[in-house]
Amino acid sequence: MLTDSHAHLDMLEEDLDGVLRRAREAGVRRIITIGVDLESSSRAVRMAERLGGVFAAVGFHPHDAADADKEQLAALSELALHPRVVAWGEIGLDFYRRLSPPDRQEEVFRAQLERAGDLGLPVVIHDRDAHDEVLSILRRMGTGPGRGVIHCFSGDLDLAMAFIDLGYYISIPGTVTFPNAARVRETAKNIPLERLLVETDAPFLAPVPMRGKRNEPAYVKWTALEIARLRGIPLDEVARLSTENAARLFGLNSDDPS
Ligand SMILES: [Zn+2]
Ligand SMILES: [Zn+2]
Numbered sequence: 001m002l003t004d005s006h007a008h009l010d011m012l013e014e015d016l017d018g019v020l021r022r023a024r025e026a027g028v029r030r031i032i033t034i035g036v037d038l039e040s041s042s043r044a045v046r047m048a049e050r051l052g053g054v055f056a057a058v059g060f061h062p063h064d065a066a067d068a069d070k071e072q073l074a075a076l077s078e079l080a081l082h083p084r085v086v087a088w089g090e091i092g093l094d095f096y097r098r099l100s101p102p103d104r105q106e107e108v109f110r111a112q113l114e115r116a117g118d119l120g121l122p123v124v125i126h127d128r129d130a131h132d133e134v135l136s137i138l139r140r141m142g143t144g145p146g147r148g149v150i151h152c153f154s155g156d157l158d159l160a161m162a163f164i165d166l167g168y169y170i171s172i173p174g175t176v177t178f179p180n181a182a183r184v185r186e187t188a189k190n191i192p193l194e195r196l197l198v199e200t201d202a203p204f205l206a207p208v209p210m211r212g213k214r215n216e217p218a219y220v221k222w223t224a225l226e227i228a229r230l231r232g233i234p235l236d237e238v239a240r241l242s243t244e245n246a247a248r249l250f251g252l253n254s255d256d257p258s
Helices: 009-025 038-050 062-067 070-079 102-119 131-141 157-165 182-190 217-231 235-250
Strands: 002-007 028-034 054-058 085-094 123-128 148-151 168-172 196-198
Touching (some): 002 009, 002 148, 028 235, 070 102, 085 131, 085 148, 085 235, 102 131, 123 131, 157 182, 168 182, 182 217
Parallel strands (some): 002 028, 054 085
């Protein structure tokens, strides 16, 4: 059994039945579907409501930070009270594309960390080309055991260990299968297994041998397979441990429908 800790199912809606069937066939029994703004977050919640094994995270992506005003954040807080919401995210900083101004991104990131803390929800963190800034903000206000996950991890092993020391999990994406991904591979090979999650970030970043195609949760098995190969352990063990870790972080019970 596998858990895709990060997918955007609302972006796969037109083919959702096929996507979910192929996920099940690949052994993917749980999917966390992630919001990037108010609208996609409510779609995520509606999907989690009607689909067994699907859970939602709600949040404003740094790309959309410029639009996140007080009313929108208040509406998100309301949405976050839904029982199928298991995390606040994705939130963070993206200084690569800078679709929202950096100071605005930081402001909205901090505001959401605070709200997630108030609600006792773990956070799903997006960090692209903003490693130092994300680390220092989390050091100041995002600490505590099981506080969240750094999704689509793209730093080096030292950075991964720094986040782990703050109480975070590290989610390894399909990029671990890319030929030029030495840094992600080193991280996937060496971080403590009890802090490792796997994800697709579907519809983006499909792993080899599906690279270039639209990504979907079924393909998380290729990521898990590469991690098993790197660590010299069976695929089953990667699947079992990463599923247990996701269940611990997001508070999922073993009897949740799947
Ligand atoms: Zn992201
Ligand atoms: Zn994402």
